[in-house]
Amino acid sequence: MNPDRIVPELHHAVVEADHGTVAAKVERHWSYVLRTDYPLLGRALARLPQEHVRPIHRLVRGLLQPGTWTSPVHSPDEVIEAARETLPEADPQLQVSTGIAVLHALRRRGRLTDAGELAQQLVEPAGALPGADAESQIATLYLQLGSLLLLRGDLHGAEGWFEAAYRQPSVFANHAADAAGRLALVSALRGETARAEAWLERAATLDAQAAHWPLRSVERLPQLCARAMLALDRLDWSAFHLYDDQIEAERLELDEHWAFVLHHRALAAVLRGNxxxxxxxxxxxxxxxxxxxxxxxxxxxxxxxxxxxxxxTLERHREALARLDASGRGRAHQASVAHLLLAGGRVQRAAEVSDPRHWPPGTTRRQQLLMLIAHAGAQYRLGRTSAAVAALRQAVNLTGHRSDSHLFAFAVMDRYALVTLADQVPELAPVLTALQERAQLPALDFPEVRLTPRETVVLQYLAGGLDIARISEALYVSPSTVKNQRKSIYRKLGAANRQQALETASRLGLLPPGTVVASPSSPDSGG
Incomplete structure (x- = not known):
């Protein structure tokens, strides 16, 4: 491929209505023309007669104009499969060119597993491309592979391919800028602030050399997302809204990475109230x-x-816990689960999930920090002050000399518990000062629940796992009396069963510190 001849030759073929040449040029060089003269690519595809249109042409047209690559007789998956069937193994250039178009389409269809398998298959033929073709195609393929691994949660694998794309020679500065932005996002997701900032600095320098093209907004999304996440981490609301507004202003098309935007917006909403x-x-x-x-x-x-x-945060605790129970541990981060269990009143379980002895291999710094803070909160609620102080001190130490860059993690901890424990963790003082300035929380609007002294005792026995018979023996009253008192407790707490009652009581502080909720000793005690 001679880059200097591609666009002039395609332009000449379009003007002369040489449809066979247009079809062949687009088929092999669409990704280069898309980045250098996308209006010409659009005209070439629009003027191509139906008898010359092949599946790859439909896929490329879909990149330029989403929603136009299918027809009543060609479903999206049919077009994709037809293109995959035409991948010519004997022609690496055409195989890679067609394969990258198919990759874009598979991702747009949400078929991430299929896309990952195809991307791996394209690595070897891409390595056989001559210099000019390699410079145009290989970095794109590496970026695709990294993005797919990122979505699979393989941050280490994604980082490797992004770094390869960053180092890969390319005729387009956009490739290195895109890779730097994605590496910044990986680092931000891990909580590696210094590394994320370094990659963002490189991305900003390369952005000045990058050219505009139809997918420029998608290309810039990861680095803007990383900037918004770092701003949220330090509770810099002005910067957060600046970068989030830039994301909104540049948005042209929502792809599978848009969920990262919704994620940082949701985290901000926990503190902002929207x-x-x-x-x-x-x-x-x-x-x-x-x-x-x-x-x-x-x-x-x-x-x-x-x-x-x-x-x-909207006080819809039962709905939240039901969603958490149904989500499965494979669809929620362990640190997030620990905080949600704690917020939902399942304190003992939160302490177990967040225990450093149970952390899975490869736990990121962000996850470690959040789990230590959840562990401190759970141990405090269980009355284990020494363990809570130790966890909190370890969390502060984990931030190194940049505790101001991790304020959000401390902001999600129960503020009363944090202030109380801070007396024994003096290094928390700067964090508390910053939180007071940047994350003042409104008083929780808990409903006022008044239990009688006897109901309070029954509640504690229920928390201890005693059934109706054993509670009646302990209190020297009839089982029917205990059942009536239990019914009254459930009504006041708006609970339908023992578990809901104890979760609500734990949230409202109706159980003494140190109370460990035990499993019921019989089915009757859980009613």
Whole structure:
């Protein structure tokens, strides 16, 4: 491929209505023309007679004009499969060119597993391309591979391909800028602030050399997302809204990475109070782009977990816990689960999930920090002050000399518990000062629940796992009396069963510190 001849030759073929040459040039060089003269590519595809249109032409037209690549007689999946069947293994250039078009289409359809398998198959033929072709195609393929691994939650694997794309020689500065932005997003998701900032600095420098093309907004989304996440981490609301507004201003098309945007907006809403607005955005995205939620992936997992957190802050605790129970541990981060369990009143379980001894291999710094803070909150609620102080001190130490860059993690902890424990963790003082300035929380509007002294005792016995018979023996009253008192407790707490009653009582502080909720000793005690 001679880059200097591609565009003039395609232009000449379009003017001369040489449809066979147009079809062949587009088939082999569409990705180069898309980045250098996309209006010409649009004209070439629009003027191509039906008898010259092949599946790859439909896929490329779909990149330029989403929604136009199918027809009543050609479903999206049929076009994709037809293009996959034409991948010519004997012609690496055409195989890679067609394969990358198919990759874009598979991702748009939410078929991430299929896209990942195809991307791996294209690595070897891409390596056989001559210099000019390699410089145009290989970096694009590496970026695709990295993005697919990122969505699978393989941050290490994604980082490797993004770094390869960053180092890969390319005729387009956009490739290195895109790779730097995606590496910044990976680092931000891990909570590696310094590394994310370094990649963002490189991305900003390369952005000045990058050219405009139809997918420029998609290309810039990861780095803007990373900037918004870092701003949220340090509770810099001015910067957060600046970058989030830039995302909105540049938005042309929502792809599978849009869920990362909804994720940081949902986290911000927990503190900002616009939960319902963000929940409407999540619902809109899920209804209009259901394909991105078909296969579990990191982005949608983050959104679904954040959505449960929004329900918690809206006092819809039972709905939130039901969603959490139904989500499965594979669709929620362990740290998020620990905080949600704690917020939902399942304190003992939160302490177990967040225990450092139970952390899975490869737990990121962000996850470690959030789990330590959840562990401190759970241990405090269980009356284990020493363990809570130790966890909180470890969390502060984990932030190194940049605790101001991790304020959000501390902001989600129960403020009363944080202030109380801070007396024994003096290094928390700067964090508390910053939180007072940037994350003042309104008083929780808990309903006032008044239990009688006897009901309080019955509640504690229920928390201890005693059944009706054993409670009646302990209190020297009849079982029917205990049942009536239990019914009164459930009514006051708005609970339908023992578990709901104890979760609500724990949230409202009706159980003494240190109370460990035990399993019921018989089915009767859980009624």
């Amino acid at each position: 939960q319902r607005t963000v929940m409407e955005q999540i619902d809109h995205h899920r209804r209009h782009h259901p394909q991105y939620f078909q296969e579990p992936n990191l982005a949608t997992m983050l959104v679904e977990t954040a959505e449960i957190a929004l329900l918690m």
